[in-house]
Amino acid sequence: MEHDRLMLRCLQLARNGSGSAAPNPMVGALLVQGDRILAEGWHRTPGGPHAERACLEALGGEAVPADAILYVNLEPCAHHGRTPPCADLLIERGVKRLVVAHRDPFAQVNGKGLGRLRDAGVEVIEGVLADEARWINRRFITSVTAGRPYVVLKWAQSRDGFIDRPRAEPGPHRISSPQSDVLVHRWRSEEQAILVGSRTAVHDDPRLDVRHVSGRSPLRVLLDRGGTAPIDSRLFDGAHPTLVFTGKIRSGIIAEQIIIDPAEDPIAIMLDAFNQRSIRSILVEGGAELHGHFLREGLWDEARVITGSMAFGSGTPAPVMATSPCRIESCGPDRIAYFTNSTQQKQPRGSWHW
Ligand SMILES: NC(=O)c1ccc[n+]([C@@H]2O[C@H](COP(=O)([O-])OP(=O)(O)OC[C@H]3O[C@@H](n4cnc5c(N)ncnc54)[C@H](OP(=O)(O)O)[C@@H]3O)[C@@H](O)[C@H]2O)c1
Structure with missing residues (x-):
């Protein structure tokens, strides 16, 4: 004792x-x-x-x-x-x-x-x-034993299960509260890389940095084989390092680029590239399609789902988790559900949530 x-x-x-x-x-x-x-x-x-x-x-x-x-x-x-x-x-x-x-x-x-x-x-x-x-040390242990980074999926959804409203105009449509934003920035500071899909880059133009807490901004990563993210996207502003997985090298963007063969599984290629760079963990911030691929392939370790208080009625459906959360907590007006992949690293019993 x-x-x-x-x-x-x-x-x-x-x-x-x-x-x-x-x-x-x-x-x-x-x-x-x-x-x-x-x-x-x-x-x-x-x-x-x-x-x-x-x-x-x-x-x-x-x-x-x-x-x-x-x-x-x-x-x-x-x-x-x-x-x-x-x-x-x-x-x-x-x-x-x-x-x-x-x-x-x-x-x-x-x-x-x-x-x-x-x-x-x-x-x-x-x-x-x-x-x-x-x-x-689940990130380090997963990386060393499984040869891939620890994968944390994170999204925010409306009370009725949409990650976005139907799009009339570009720009992010707010779901979570400012309190949750601070928490998300802490989560960002805890992982070495942060990944988004191409439609998220087009619709939301995210910065993917750490602003609301002090901490290290992770490597920003974009999967965009079709080269659809605009050249003036914030991800290409040079404020922090960005890595793009692309079908073809683009000029005029400030980012490291890795070419992906369209016939290959992009998730396997990305995880392998992260592993080679000793990136022990990634935070995947959507959208729904990208999350869906990680979930279907079973290549995830944790999912953190923030449910806001408003209903959208229609929009892009959020991914659906097949298991129950291991923990639910409130953050301001939002509810956060935490899931762990039971085939991966086990969370200890009790109130452990570091
Ligand atoms: N509420 C939230 O938390 C949140 C977070 C992020 C985004 N969003 C919203 O979600 C919407 C975008 O989501 P979305 O589902 O439409 O698109 P998305 O997930 O942002 O983009 C689709 C992604 O799937 C990738 N993909 C295609 N085939 C794949 C495969 N076989 N394996 C792995 N990845 C593959 C695409 O890669 P290629 O481009 O290379 O084909 C692309 O990166 C936006 O409206 C955004 O506002 C909401």
Whole structure:
């Protein structure tokens, strides 16, 4: 129980790296002696110190007491990446007891970090809050084990199930409240890429950036094999990087372009391209057809559906989820339903929604 409580603190620290640690996992660490926390740290950004190093740096030059326990949610690394192996650092600094949530599925580490520590005489306890820790690193774990990014589908629908009114004039037709907009921008800041379909780009001209909260704007991605998005679309304004999957290279747009063969499945091609760039997660913001392809192919992990308070009567029908939501919450006047794909990463029981 004491281990659970301290691991929970470790997960809170890890979450400080949300939106900045990727493509690395979110990792926290704390050094505890008796009922005192001696030092804490977390992994902030790729290339920066890992959580264990940050924690031991926070301790300063002091020796690690022999009875101190280091808590870390992910197995310490055993390989030379951009920083030297954390397992070696722990041994050098004299850490004698370690509590970890779970092993690192990354092939160069998986079990090797803990093996090295045990060989050096460190007492290791594994499996403390493992489900919760896997949940906060579901993007990293899905990417490393499935070879594709974690896919979050998100849309807003009217009370009567439409994602858009019939179109007389261009421009977005508001469904969700300003409160939900802030939340959506937080969601954007938590993923590495954000994808929309071509008709969404034509009808809504979205910016797809992070404005209502502070945070990193993700890579903007457009699937537009027919080259229908206007040249003056905001997505091509150069304000943030944009990647377009196109049938043919277009001139006059500020975007990286990847050609897709029309005979090939665009979802498989896009996921593969993301994987090659170490993009661990994407937020798909519609429209309905694009969502429908992800849903039918089973290539999604979470869906977040915002239902606004007004009815449209007619328009573009929203995708229909085949399962019940695992959680429903209110956001201002809106209702948000969260779905998880049960064939993918499991959400821990209880009130976990990080
Ligand atoms: N309420 C909301 O949350 C929300 C969000 C976004 C959009 N919208 C509304 O939704 C409307 C647009 O939605 P929509 O359903 O008409 O279009 P859409 O999903 O924006 O665009 C259709 C997309 O499907 C892609 N596609 C075609 N075949 C595919 C395949 N086999 N596999 C994967 N993708 C494939 C198309 O790619 P190609 O172009 O390359 O063929 C295109 O990108 C707009 O009116 C917009 O306002 C609402």
